[in-house]
Amino acid sequence: MKGLTNKVVFITGGSRGIGAAIANRFAAAGSTVIFTYAKSSHRAMEQEEKLKSFGVKAMAIQVDSADSVALQTAISNTIDQFGPIDILVNNAGIYPSGDFADITLEAFDEVMNINVKAVFTASHAVVKKMAEGGRIISIGSNLADITVSDDSILYSMSKSALQGFTKGLARAMGPKKITVNLVQPGPIDTEMNPSDTPWADFLRSRMALPEYGTGDDIAGLVVFLASSEGKYITGTTLTIDGGMNA
Ligand code: NDP
Numbered sequence: 001m002k003g004l005t006n007k008v009v010f011i012t013g014g015s016r017g018i019g020a021a022i023a024n025r026f027a028a029a030g031s032t033v034i035f036t037y038a039k040s041s042h043r044a045m046e047q048e049e050k051l052k053s054f055g056v057k058a059m060a061i062q063v064d065s066a067d068s069v070a071l072q073t074a075i076s077n078t079i080d081q082f083g084p085i086d087i088l089v090n091n092a093g094i095y096p097s098g099d100f101a102d103i104t105l106e107a108f109d110e111v112m113n114i115n116v117k118a119v120f121t122a123s124h125a126v127v128k129k130m131a132e133g134g135r136i137i138s139i140g141s142n143l144a145d146i147t148v149s150d151d152s153i154l155y156s157m158s159k160s161a162l163q164g165f166t167k168g169l170a171r172a173m174g175p176k177k178i179t180v181n182l183v184q185p186g187p188i189d190t191e192m193n194p195s196d197t198p199w200a201d202f203l204r205s206r207m208a209l210p211e212y213g214t215g216d217d218i219a220g221l222v223v224f225l226a227s228s229e230g231k232y233i234t235g236t237t238l239t240i241d242g243g244m245n246a
Helices: 017-028 041-052 068-082 105-127 153-176 198-204 215-226
Strands: 008-011 032-037 058-062 087-090 135-139 179-185 237-240
Touching (some): 017 032, 017 041, 017 087, 032 041, 041 058, 058 068, 087 105, 087 215, 105 153, 135 153, 153 179, 179 215, 215 237
Parallel strands (some): 008 087, 087 135, 179 237
């Protein structure tokens, strides 16, 4: 992919799953990759070593996306150490589910802090020093556009907030030639959504291509948007869901 060598990429939630697949693609393309994680220190260290094996600089940072000040500080420290961030990937997210009547205000705050506020916080922290040609790519969900069960209300609500944010920020960043886009995966085989459960069987029954995607499927789209070939794509939502929303 063109135009990714020596770019500084910051990915939230890169220790495993989709975020790790995205990190691998950027490292393979020659980018410096800094990623955050919340809890899985051992896996984050393994992932950092894997990225370095591509011959690039890489660093894992433990920072809870729910902690806005810590996230701002991590980004500020990254800029001091590696230079301005060229590409931000807002990937970290959680999937709460349950009956509407049982949702607590604490659960509401947690999902909004991680899935929404952290996207705002990280984007806000990078744009001040982001150069022309920069990229902001957030990972939403196809469940922002459809609901297939009655127990993912908070999740759908949080991911649909990213649609409005993406459109508005794309307009604000256009004069600086920074693009802002939203990628909405469908079912992807990760620890958040394993492909070998009854729920997975149900999701497959809703899809045009009745199979789960991989983190690498999503990573391919993300690096395309980040590359020089993606320079005219901004303010849009790209759903990559095996036709589940078709
Ligand atoms: P996983 O649960 O497999 O991985 C989540 C990653 O995010 C891990 O690296 C985890 O770190 C990190 N993370 C979670 N919470 C926090 C936090 N509070 N602060 C910092 N990092 C955190 O999820 P996926 O890879 O499946 O999902 C990635 C994104 O894609 C999410 O935004 C999700 O909503 C979205 N998505 C996923 C779909 C799927 O089917 N898998 C479908 C549609 C969207 P740690 O290892 O330390 O816990």
